Amino acid sequence: FNVKEKHKMQVSLLVFKCKWPQFDKCVSLLIYTGPEGEKAWPKKYPFCGGVFQSPIDFHKDILQYDSNLLPLEFIGYNVSSTDQFTLTNNGHSVKMYLSPTMYIRNLPFEYTASQLHLHWGNRNKSEGSEHTISGKHFAAELHIVHYNSEKYPDIMTAMDKADGLAVLAILLEIGPFNPSYEKIFRHFRNVKYKDQTVQVPGFNIRELLPDRLDEYYRYEGSLTTPPCYPSVLWTVFRHPVKISQKQLLALETAMYCTESDDPEPLEMVNNFRNVQEFHERLVFTSFHEGKLYEHFYVKKQCIINLKY
């Protein structure tokens, strides 16, 4: 079987297994699984078929340099090892709750950290990032989710408000072993199944970000999982962070969407959403993209053409 066929089989197996008492639980598991599943999201979650959806592809036609985009400032990100983060398998990703003393400055509001989670592909196709650059997928993607704590008391209140959330996205690609990511990854075996949790000793979350914080893409989009609220101010860092092939494989093979006693375990793979339409809108960049070059090139061509 190829991956798609296998996934279809897993889905039909799941539908078959849906019994009335747990039908809702079953359906919510079903809709979360894989790129096939996302086509059905708008039926139950109308925002998923609406406007300002994420992720998107960053390509030169939609990019615009904005000199006002300063590097973000991260306050309280260096969390003491005596504090603990709770890491959990929520059935569609692995999520780590963050400390409410962590927040970001240099956005229109102050945004307090809530949680981080990952998106990835599978062992046969390591193209699991959500955002793409000029059509190119990266191996995986980390999201650090924050809510607007100047206006809203908590993330539940903020998550459906237009200015409610700010998410940092870090693209992951293969390179040398990454000891900082390992501080999370080494706990995966304890959250293999849905609803399992484990405590992770605090560390400096700044280590998960790329060295260069000054270059990023900025746009207004949505949550990439249901209910897809268009409430996210996205900051996608231009420079990917490297993790080793072995670490990526650990991510791609560590977890299941299903509970530990489920007789039909469902592997947690391909938990990324496909890129969404991005009509007549712009993504702002804190850096000069190829655009300047392009203008120069076009001008030169015009001059050449004029000569003839």
Ligand SMILES: *[C@@H]1O[C@H](CO)[C@@H](O)[C@H](O)[C@H]1NC(C)=O
């Ligand atoms: C990856 O490929 C192997 C061998 O072709 C296959 O057995 C396995 O099911 C595939 N894994 C996934 C997650 O698709």
Ligand SMILES: *[C@@H]1O[C@H](CO)[C@@H](O)[C@H](O)[C@H]1NC(C)=O
């Ligand atoms: C983070 O905090 C620890 C002590 O808790 C300190 O040793 C370390 O230097 C700090 N790191 C940074 C980058 O500030």
